[in-house]
Amino acid sequence: MTEVSQLKVGVLGGTGPQGRGLALRWARAGISVVLGSRSAERAEAAAAELRDLAGVDAITGLDNAACAAAADVVLVAVPWDGHRDLLESLRLELAQKIVIDCVNPLGFDKQGPFALPVEEGSAAQQAALVLAESRVTAAFHHVSAVLLADLGVSEVDIDVLVLGDDREATDTVRALADAIPGMRGVYGGRLRNAHQVEAFTANLIAINKRYKAHAGIRVTDL
């Protein structure tokens, strides 16, 4: 396994809250990050803000295709709506690379959040079908963007479940979770069991509402 400090991590959807938050934490941990967005200008503007916040230089911004091409490992942190189209457009750039899907297909109505049905089973399985030449994993679904953005939170108290069928890939992604203080990467099963991990974000949102919290999970007995 490559030392994660040597990896360049791309973040598709790098101007959204989840992508920005993880980019910030990885950069603080000494990992090079490249933000991707539809607009290279917006990506570079977000990167400039994060460089200031993180106090490090190694965050840049590019359009999504250039981001995917430049990175060793790529986090997909885009809205569910548009997920498939974006991945289809980046098949070549993402070939052979480790892809981390953190997308939660959720809907909201008057009763709160709920899991959307996904034809392929889950966002991660959709990614694996679209990106047949990539090493697709699923992780970072439950991390609170609010806590990530708040550098007053020095340790992010959460286990990151890492799912996938490629042991070396899930080990690398676990190490990327371990690189962020407080986080722990835990193997969470095969990709076919990703749906419930994505959907569980609806439960965490309901918990947050009831308890006024930024809830995550820890796995016990490990």
Place this chain on the structure above:
Amino acid sequence: MTEVSQLKVGVLGGTGPQGRGLALRWARAGISVVLGSRSAERAEAAAAELRDLAGVDAITGLDNAACAAAADVVLVAVPWDGHRDLLESLRLELAQKIVIDCVNPLGFDKQGPFALPVEEGSAAQQAALVLAESRVTAAFHHVSAVLLADLGVSEVDIDVLVLGDDREATDTVRALADAIPGMRGVYGGRLRNAHQVEAFTANLIAINKRYKAHAGIRVTDL
């Protein structure tokens, strides 16, 4: 809310590992428990064993219908196969009562565990549709039967997610989790978000295999 120590808790499937384990722990906590089984004799035999183990008298065994009729709150801890038929046969006995469904509809193949599709969305939603006159909740999906049975484990290190649309019912079920040392009952969302909590048991089984553990979860920031 009734004090849980005054409740009589029925356990359908009370001779199975999950039902026995929870019955044992509730009895040790001073709660009256009645085990249900297809055979009253087998239920009473299991109850006699648990009385010895727990060192308390307040565990009895009856057939499922008599168990459901005798109890104030009823845990459904039967195999998924047969879940619907059993509940249909107990509609009258379970009317108006708080029902706790802990059933995980899972399949297993060479690649390990996976979530089975459920027409109604989840075992809990199936229970709610069948038991239209009952107050159906979902909880206790992730508790390790091995840890419950081992009284050397004095504290069961797990949060129990309690789902349901009836606030008083979920509060009572949370209190039944809180009654077991180490456990904490946490509201986990509406019943329509039960599927992923049930299915997540497949991930915990995969985690147990990888890490040689009896994994559960804790919710952080509460």
